[in-house]
Amino acid sequence: xxxxxxxxxxxxxxxxxxxxxxxxxxxxxxxxxxxxxxxxxxxxxxxxxxxxxxxxxxxxxxxxxxxxxxxxxxxxxxxxxxxxxxxxxxxxxxxxxxxxxxxxxxxxxxxxxxxxxxxxxxxxxxxxxxxxxxxxxxxxxxxxxxxxxxxxxxxxxxxxxxxxxxxxxxx
Numbered sequence: 001x002x003x004x005x006x007x008x009x010x011x012x013x014x015x016x017x018x019x020x021x022x023x024x025x026x027x028x029x030x031x032x033x034x035x036x037x038x039x040x041x042x043x044x045x046x047x048x049x050x051x052x053x054x055x056x057x058x059x060x061x062x063x064x065x066x067x068x069x070x071x072x073x074x075x076x077x078x079x080x081x082x083x084x085x086x087x088x089x090x091x092x093x094x095x096x097x098x099x100x101x102x103x104x105x106x107x108x109x110x111x112x113x114x115x116x117x118x119x120x121x122x123x124x125x126x127x128x129x130x131x132x133x134x135x136x137x138x139x140x141x142x143x144x145x146x147x148x149x150x151x152x153x154x155x156x157x158x159x160x161x162x163x164x165x166x167x168x169x170x171x
Contacts, residue, residue, distance in 0.1 A: 141167035
């Protein structure tokens, strides 16, 4: 079926004329494990940046506290985290878990290191940004890894195979 769209020049003009797309690197890190949650971990930043160990530790402690307090109700879940340094000073902390057979659930947090404030939950909107093109690289890998798990016997060995499957790439 061929669809004719009139006035296509007026649609999808969401990229600023002065926008310069950069390359970023997805780096697998040690999993974030609590007594009842296991989350694979990815750092995401430009190739000329690194995520400071103090921010990594703060992000992990923050998630542990959120889980323990019940504000992040993911007890018993498997999933993954993307710790994304966006720009020079803003971190987006994305926590994903798998639920209801085949659904990916997400909680998002942010932190601007210039403010010296802790991570905060991102306000929820009706039509909101979900993930950017760089974060999607990790999400796409996780989609395939979880699909392999769903097609498996879904036993402990399959869970370990899921947890061992991580992506490292520049996009």
